[in-house]
Amino acid sequence: AQKITQTQPGMFVQEKEAVTLDCTYDTSDPSYGLFWYKQPSSGEMIFLIYQGSYDQQNATEGRYSLNFQKARKSANLVISASQLGDSAMYFCAMREGGTGNQFYFGTGTSLTVIP
Amino acid sequence: SAVISQKPSRDICQRGTSLTIQCQVDSQVTMMFWYRQQPGQSLTLIATANQGSEATYESGFVIDKFPISRPNLTFSTLTVSNMSPEDSSIYLCSVVEGNLGQPQHFGDGTRLSIL
Numbered sequence: 151a152q153k154i155t156q157t158q159p160g161m162f163v164q165e166k167e168a169v170t171l172d173c174t175y176d177t178s179d180p181s182y183g184l185f186w187y188k189q190p191s192s193g194e195m196i197f198l199i200y201q202g203s204y205d206q207q208n209a210t211e212g213r214y215s216l217n218f219q220k221a222r223k224s225a226n227l228v229i230s231a232s233q234l235g236d237s238a239m240y241f242c243a244m245r246e247g248g249t250g251n252q253f254y255f256g257t258g259t260s261l262t263v264i265p
Numbered sequence: 266s267a268v269i270s271q272k273p274s275r276d277i278c279q280r281g282t283s284l285t286i287q288c289q290v291d292s293q294v295t296m297m298f299w300y301r302q303q304p305g306q307s308l309t310l311i312a313t314a315n316q317g318s319e320a321t322y323e324s325g326f327v328i329d330k331f332p333i334s335r336p337n338l339t340f341s342t343l344t345v346s347n348m349s350p351e352d353s354s355i356y357l358c359s360v361v362e363g364n365l366g367q368p369q370h371f372g373d374g375t376r377l378s379i380l
Contacts, residue, residue, distance in 0.1 A: 183365045193355050195308075195371035202366055241307065247365050251296055257307045 151176050153254035154242050160260045163232045170217070171227040171259045173242030181247030184225040186216065189239040189258070198240075201225055203247075232263045267292050267360050271372030278379050283346045286375045288358035293338035295362070298369070299331070302355040311356075314341040348379045 155174045163169035175184065186198040201209045201216045209216040217226040229236055242256040268291040278284055288297065297314040312320040312333055320333035335341040345352055355376050359369040 181365060185368050193374040193376055195357060195359075195369075195374075197368040197370065200366060200368055243369075245365060251313065251361070252310065253361075253369055255308045 152256075153177065154244055154256035156242055156256035156259050158259045159257075160262070162262050162264055163229075163236075165234060165263055165265050166231055168228060168230045169232055169261065171229070171240050171242075171261065173225045173227065173256060175223050175225060175242075175244050177223075177244065177246055179246040179248045183245045183247075184216070184218070185243040185245070185253070186214070186225075186227045187241045187243060188236075189241065191238070195241075199227070229261075234263050234265060237261060237263045266368075266370050267294055267362060269358065269360060269370060269372040271358055271375060273375055274373060275376040276378070278348055278377065280349050280379055282348055283344055284348065284377065285342050285344045286356055286358070288341045288343070288372055290339045290360055292362075294360040295338070296360060297335060297341050298359045298361075299333060299341070299343045300357045300359065302357060302374075304354070308357065311343070314343075314358075345377065348377075350379045353377060353379045 182203045184201045188196045199211045199214045201218045208218050213230045215228045239258045241258045243253045245253050270289045272287045299311040300308045302308050310323050311326045312322040314320050314333050314335040316335045332344045355374045357371050357374045359371045361369050
């Protein structure tokens, strides 16, 4: 089974609107971390936000928030007030406490912000 | 967070040749990784670069094709050997500092094209 599943290959959003990028994960480890990265067309990977499996509250970082639903094993990224510069690939990733080192990446979602 | 310098940022190479990519970190880090990202795909882990010993390769990647060095805790190289057009990808080095909640930080990537 895939460790990280991103079912939206491509998404479009109107500038200034909010958008949700979906991510589901699969693990039997009670301790894990979930991460979102942004990859612009220039290729660098930019860390956006982190959610720990034991965190009681959803993580937020500026315009980014993570909708963490542990029972459903989902960790959706919400981008509020979309900007043209948000157009990029977005990857969800997981790190398990047991293995510790390896990160599992999803296939990514391409987001296009429309002016 | 660690600052990672990766060189070269891009290159165009002839088939059959080899290219060495360098990754320099501004602080000592325990874990360094090398990834390949083929066009339109997600990240695939090539290997974990181990300081002072042979790298740990993932299934499908071998040392003869992707030799890795890590002479100290701040520097690593990845060589792509005997290149073919199928090796055209973005190659990324990354580091992780510390515990489960710490994200991977990436270099800016090397965009490699093989003619």
